[in-house]
Amino acid sequence: MNFVEEINRLRKEKNAVIMAHYYQESAIQDIADYVGDSLALAQWAAKTDASIIVMCGVHFMGETAKILSPDKKVLIPDAEAGCSLADSCPADKFAEFIKQNPGHTVISYVNTSAAVKALTDIVVTSTNARKIVDSLPKDEKIIFGPDRNLGNYINSVTGRNMLLWDGACTVHEQFSVEKIVELKKQYPNAKVLAHPECKKAVLLLADFVGSTQAILNYAGKTDDKEFIVATESGILHKMRLAYPDKNFIPAPPADSTCACNECAYMRLNTMEKLYNCLKNETPEVTVDEAVAREAVKPILRMLELSK
Numbered sequence: 117m118n119f120v121e122e123i124n125r126l127r128k129e130k131n132a133v134i135m136a137h138y139y140q141e142s143a144i145q146d147i148a149d150y151v152g153d154s155l156a157l158a159q160w161a162a163k164t165d166a167s168i169i170v171m172c173g174v175h176f177m178g179e180t181a182k183i184l185s186p187d188k189k190v191l192i193p194d195a196e197a198g199c200s201l202a203d204s205c206p207a208d209k210f211a212e213f214i215k216q217n218p219g220h221t222v223i224s225y226v227n228t229s230a231a232v233k234a235l236t237d238i239v240v241t242s243t244n245a246r247k248i249v250d251s252l253p254k255d256e257k258i259i260f261g262p263d264r265n266l267g268n269y270i271n272s273v274t275g276r277n278m279l280l281w282d283g284a285c286t287v288h289e290q291f292s293v294e295k296i297v298e299l300k301k302q303y304p305n306a307k308v309l310a311h312p313e314c315k316k317a318v319l320l321l322a323d324f325v326g327s328t329q330a331i332l333n334y335a336g337k338t339d340d341k342e343f344i345v346a347t348e349s350g351i352l353h354k355m356r357l358a359y360p361d362k363n364f365i366p367a368p369p370a371d372s373t374c375a376c377n378e379c380a381y382m383r384l385n386t387m388e389k390l391y392n393c394l395k396n397e398t399p400e401v402t403v404d405e406a407v408a409r410e411a412v413k414p415i416l417r418m419l420e421l422s423k
């Protein structure tokens with residue numbers, strides 16, 4: 117079967133839009149109508165006039181799209197595509213944490229379940245977290261969850277002392293200083309680009325820290341020609357397409373012979389599953405209406421503050 121032809125036929129027939137995160141396999145990125153970071157995916161989902169959104173990413177991205185566009189059908193190629201970071205913050209435990217620390221504004225990273233967003237005052241992504249935190253009064257007490265690495269990073273660049281939830285992404289936590297230093301011996305001129313979900317030691321040796329979109333933009337703006345990239349290796353596809361004269365080297369995970377680091381959840385989505393999900397209109401992402409009514413508020417606040 118020619119999946120490209122079939123997917124093209126079905127999306128036209130069903131007025132469906134295909135959105136993909138930068139961590140998707142190359143073939144999915146190539147066929148998607150939109151490819152972007154978590155923030156861009158939310159922004160596009162909020163304004164599309166398609167009848168169906170196929171979210172090629174992980175479950176929380178589908179939930180965010182559904183919360184923003186409740187009248188659309190939101191599909192995800194593999195319903196098991198979850199997120200270790202979202203899993204590190206169960207809603208009942210997070211509610212308890214908020215209760216134990218009253219008087220705080222609650223900021224949650226978009227990598228959370230809809231139930232956690234419903235407990236939140238403002239949602240952020242790695243692209244806008246610094247800007248949004250900076251927009252709040254200096255003495256505002258803030259709880260930040262669930263990523264301790266992003267939270268620590270934002271504390272360090274904003275001079276805040278946000279109270280952090282102790283969660284992490286198992287993919288980004290695997291990048292190690294040792295492996296990157298070894299790579300630097302091979303590529304002494306390479307600049308290190310790292311996602312803020314990486315551990316502090318990796319961020320300290322990085323030449324640039326930013327979201328997937330910011331990393332992509334930075335590689336284009338600088339005159340440097342060689343980069344070691346410490347985030348999920350799917351982003352290298354767009355980097356190589358956008359800047360074919362530059363050399364992008366994926367940072368490997370620690371304790372592994374693999375040359376690059378892939379998110380097992382993101383990579384559950386395949387072209388075959390994308391085709392099946394368009395054809396059968398399943399798996400569908402649904403969000404409890406009462407939860408969605410609360411969760412939409414901090415997401416809309418984020419979209420407003422990101423303008």
Ligand code: 13P
Pocket residue numbers: 152153154155227241242243285313327328329
């Ligand atoms: P961004 O899309 O904000 O760069 O986040 C990366 C990520 O971990 C998505 O799961």
Ligand code: SF4
Pocket residue numbers: 174198199200201202227285286287288348379380381382
């Ligand atoms: Fe979640 Fe990490 Fe995968 Fe992103 S890379 S979807 S944060 S597990």
